[in-house]
Amino acid sequence: MKANCWMGKNTVEVREVPDPEILNHRDAIVKITSTAICGSDVHLYHGVVPTLEKGDVVGHEFMGEIVEVGRSVTNLKVGDRVVVPFPIACGHCHACEAGMTSLCENSNPNAFLAERAMGHSPCGIFGYGHMTGGFAGGQAEYARVPFADFGPLKVPDDVTDEQALFLSDVLPTGYMAAEQCNIKPGDTVAVWGCGPVGQFAITSAYLQGASRVIAIDNVPYRLRMARERAGAITLNYDEIDNVIEALKELTGGRGPDACIDCVGMEASGHGPVFAVDRIKQATKLQTDLPFALRQAIMSCRNGGTVSIAGVYVGVVDGFPIGSIMNRSLRIVTGQTHVHRYMRPLMDLIQKGALDPTFIITHRMPLADAARGYDIFSRKLENCEKVVLKVG
Amino acid sequence: MIDSEQVHDTSAAGSHRSTTTMNARRVHDLAGMALSDVPQGRHYRPAQLRQPGQGVANGLGVFSVLLGLTQLIAPDAVARLVGVRPTPRSRATMRVLGLRGLTSGAGVLSNGTNVPWLWTRLAGDVLDVALITTAVGRRHDDRTRASRALMAVAGVAAIDYLAARTSHRTQQLFDSVEPEATVSGPLEYGAPDTTASGTGNAQTTNEEIGHLAADAVAAKRAGHRKVRSVVTINRSASELYAYWRNFENLPNFMKQLASVTTTGEGRSHWVTRAPGGTQVEWDAEIVADEPGALIAWQSLPGSDVRNAGTVRFIPVPSERGTEVHVELDYDPPGGALGVAVAKLFRAEPGQQIRDDLRAFKQVMESGEILFARKPERLEGEQQGIGALLPTPQDAQEVRG
Ligand SMILES: NC(=O)c1ccc[n+]([C@@H]2O[C@H](COP(=O)([O-])OP(=O)(O)OC[C@H]3O[C@@H](n4cnc5c(N)ncnc54)[C@H](O)[C@@H]3O)[C@@H](O)[C@H]2O)c1
Ligand SMILES: [Zn+2]
Numbered sequence: 001m002k003a004n005c006w007m008g009k010n011t012v013e014v015r016e017v018p019d020p021e022i023l024n025h026r027d028a029i030v031k032i033t034s035t036a037i038c039g040s041d042v043h044l045y046h047g048v049v050p051t052l053e054k055g056d057v058v059g060h061e062f063m064g065e066i067v068e069v070g071r072s073v074t075n076l077k078v079g080d081r082v083v084v085p086f087p088i089a090c091g092h093c094h095a096c097e098a099g100m101t102s103l104c105e106n107s108n109p110n111a112f113l114a115e116r117a118m119g120h121s122p123c124g125i126f127g128y129g130h131m132t133g134g135f136a137g138g139q140a141e142y143a144r145v146p147f148a149d150f151g152p153l154k155v156p157d158d159v160t161d162e163q164a165l166f167l168s169d170v171l172p173t174g175y176m177a178a179e180q181c182n183i184k185p186g187d188t189v190a191v192w193g194c195g196p197v198g199q200f201a202i203t204s205a206y207l208q209g210a211s212r213v214i215a216i217d218n219v220p221y222r223l224r225m226a227r228e229r230a231g232a233i234t235l236n237y238d239e240i241d242n243v244i245e246a247l248k249e250l251t252g253g254r255g256p257d258a259c260i261d262c263v264g265m266e267a268s269g270h271g272p273v274f275a276v277d278r279i280k281q282a283t284k285l286q287t288d289l290p291f292a293l294r295q296a297i298m299s300c301r302n303g304g305t306v307s308i309a310g311v312y313v314g315v316v317d318g319f320p321i322g323s324i325m326n327r328s329l330r331i332v333t334g335q336t337h338v339h340r341y342m343r344p345l346m347d348l349i350q351k352g353a354l355d356p357t358f359i360i361t362h363r364m365p366l367a368d369a370a371r372g373y374d375i376f377s378r379k380l381e382n383c384e385k386v387v388l389k390v391g
Numbered sequence: 392m393i394d395s396e397q398v399h400d401t402s403a404a405g406s407h408r409s410t411t412t413m414n415a416r417r418v419h420d421l422a423g424m425a426l427s428d429v430p431q432g433r434h435y436r437p438a439q440l441r442q443p444g445q446g447v448a449n450g451l452g453v454f455s456v457l458l459g460l461t462q463l464i465a466p467d468a469v470a471r472l473v474g475v476r477p478t479p480r481s482r483a484t485m486r487v488l489g490l491r492g493l494t495s496g497a498g499v500l501s502n503g504t505n506v507p508w509l510w511t512r513l514a515g516d517v518l519d520v521a522l523i524t525t526a527v528g529r530r531h532d533d534r535t536r537a538s539r540a541l542m543a544v545a546g547v548a549a550i551d552y553l554a555a556r557t558s559h560r561t562q563q564l565f566d567s568v569e570p571e572a573t574v575s576g577p578l579e580y581g582a583p584d585t586t587a588s589g590t591g592n593a594q595t596t597n598e599e600i601g602h603l604a605a606d607a608v609a610a611k612r613a614g615h616r617k618v619r620s621v622v623t624i625n626r627s628a629s630e631l632y633a634y635w636r637n638f639e640n641l642p643n644f645m646k647q648l649a650s651v652t653t654t655g656e657g658r659s660h661w662v663t664r665a666p667g668g669t670q671v672e673w674d675a676e677i678v679a680d681e682p683g684a685l686i687a688w689q690s691l692p693g694s695d696v697r698n699a700g701t702v703r704f705i706p707v708p709s710e711r712g713t714e715v716h717v718e719l720d721y722d723p724p725g726g727a728l729g730v731a732v733a734k735l736f737r738a739e740p741g742q743q744i745r746d747d748l749r750a751f752k753q754v755m756e757s758g759e760i761l762f763a764r765k766p767e768r769l770e771g772e773q774q775g776i777g778a779l780l781p782t783p784q785d786a787q788e789v790r791g
């Protein structure tokens with residue numbers, strides 16, 4: 001089959017690889033119809049996520065049709081249309097039973113690697129390097145889906161691929177990022193990053209009762225989408241000296257009740273602090289750039305919540321722990337527990353209360369994946385989200 | 392509870408331990424600690440080794456922090472010291488270097504021989520060398536001093552490199568292998584009185600400590616190995632006990648075993664997968680068996696590999712599953728067999744038992760051991776795990 005493989009820094013290539021096979025009783029094989037490129041894939045593309053190997057099949061946002069099921073999969077049959085959550089989860093461990101599927105204790109065969117790096121291991125993830133299992137990803141014609149009797153959600157006939165696809169990751173991610181803030185009516189929420197995750201965090205914050213959402217980015221067309229499609233008040237950090245002061249001004253001096261980081265480890269920025277951060281990253285004194293996260297912390301009102309949806313992989317320097325401690329901030333974060341949001345969000349989509357398709361700016365065949373990565377990562381051609389059509 | 396009649400006191404003859412039965416208290420002590428064993432308000436010091444290389448690493452950490460602070464507070468003085476004329480630029484550079492030293496030094500100190508931090512230090516050293524080399528190349532600076540500084544930094548870099556290398560190796564080696572002389576953990580708060588409720592407060596007597604220590608020394612001399620690990624499984628103690636108690640199930644999650652055949656009266660025949668062609672087998676018998684709580688077994692006299700194992704199942708309060716504590720003891724034999732056994736338990740024996748327990752958890756919770764990709768060999772040899780795999784007919788072949 002054809003699959004999009006990571007071939008080194010800033011290089012992906014659609015290549016011929018062996019078809020996936022059923023390896024465990026609870027597996028299913030999905031013939032992929034639509035798959036998307038995520039901000040997390042961009043971190044992989046840039047080579048900043050450890051343990052990715054040349055030739056690995058990437059992609060973790062995908063959906064399609066069941067073509068084969070293992071002996072223990074009784075709830076799905078050949079021909080079912082499904083959307084697949086990016087975290088691989090068994091459904092029976094303590095974490096899964098608690099609904100925290102991205103912490104599944106049985107889905108990462110390379111847990112020992114993650115334990116060395118992080119103390120304990122999160123779940124296995126499709127196409128996300130070997131520290132999270134080294135599972136082949138979903139930017140391909142077929143994918144093997146482990147624990148298929150627990151993960152995939154059947155897609156009703158009246159829901160299109162484009163409506164359902166983002167249930168695999170970015171929609172639940174934006175939703176959880178907001179939900180973890182316990183938004184109360186009247187709250188002001190600030191969102192860093194107007195990529196797909198940021199757009200959905202804004203949308204979700206409004207759905208959850210926020211009265212004002214302020215969005216921060218420096219890419220004009222993304223800020224426009226946040227304003228026009230998600231209803232945010234936007235700030236371009238290139239135009240202002242001090243984001244923290246600007247937010248104070250907009251919130252009567254108190255700061256936003258909740259601050260959501262939808263940027264992650266490759267934040268851009270300017271000024272001396274950013275330069276020092278880059279030097280530290282280049283000399284391996286830190287792996288991640290905490291530029292947006294630091295602003296989110298410093299801006300948050302006393303006693304407020306900082307929610308981290310952006311991905312971080314290692315260590316950062318100059319983390320304002322004093323600001324967190326002395327001002328009673330609450331930090332909430334995690335890889336998204338996608339499973340628990342898929343059904344309720346599908347309901348909202350079916351009822352017409354939520355239309356996630358507004359973020360799609362580009363549709364192209366799988367064969368053009370490399371071009372998709374290029375324009376999405378460099379923010380060319382007003383690209384917000386690329387959907388790859390397969391078959 | 393173990394019938395104490397059956398139990399021989401072995402504490403005086405440690406070196407023969409694996410051919411005689413363990414007493415009940417020892418069995419419990421050896422199977423690792425559960426939090427429920429530790430009475431409230433007691434100090435717990437786990438059995439741990441100071442890693443070789445720790446001293447050097449700590450020294451480097453302190454050096455880093457001190458130098459870093461000096462560079463931050465008195466950048467000009469440090470610049471002059473290494474032969475660079477103080478300028479606003481040198482001041483800024485010194486401060487960046489100071490910050491770097493401070494972070495990596497603090498990292499080393501708080502993480503011990505944590506390898507990434509040591510490599511971080513090394514990266515910093517390389518940066519220093521590069522900067523000072525630039526200074527050496529410049530005319531108006533004091534070249535002799537700068538060269539001297541360069542030598543010093545290069546020296547520190549070499550030590551960093553060695554420390555990082557040694558720690559890397561010892562970290563691999565000591566990750567979880569604990570030589571016998573570390574039974575001190577359980578003794579720290581007094582061994583649990585297993586004849587009473589199981590969580591009693593009985594203080595261990597000096598005599599017992601003496602015996603255990605003598606045991607430990609004898610065992611260490613004999614090359615005795617002991618590994619232990621623990622995992623929490625979301626199943627009841629009785630379910631887990633029942634699965635384990637049927638030893639024929641063990642190869643389902645212990646991939647180094649080809650088969651275990653029970654032969655009646657608590658006896659069993661164990662056959663390992665032969666890594667280098669040398670088949671290793673032995674007979675074992677159950678020496679302690681508390682339904683739902685504990686199983687201990689050991690090889691019969693005359694076995695190829697003298698070994699013993701204990702597994703304890705301890706329910707976690709508030710329906711949080713069951714802790715499974717396993718400890719294995721074995722005496723590696725010499726010769727070709729020894730090599731085969733070493734392979735069997737891998738270079739890191741602790742890793743093997745950890746993997747086995749993780750696999751046990753997977754089997755009990757999710758019903759299968761998850762593969763990330765197709766294993767290289769799946770012939771009859773890998774039956775144990777193969778048994779969990781579907782045969783091609785099992786999967787509905789529908790894809791054209
Ligand atoms: N927690 C999860 O489970 C999960 C799931 C999906 C994605 N993610 C992560 O979420 C993040 C965003 O994903 P995405 O798909 O929207 O990616 P994206 O790259 O499209 O979006 C990131 C946006 O942040 C902006 N940005 C960069 N620096 C900034 C700064 N200093 N201040 C404000 N904005 C800044 C960029 O211009 C860009 O628009 C990524 O880190 C991704 O890995 C996490
Ligand atoms: Zn993603």
Ligand SMILES: [Zn+2]
Pocket residue numbers: 089090091092093094095096097103104105106107
């Ligand atoms: Zn699970």
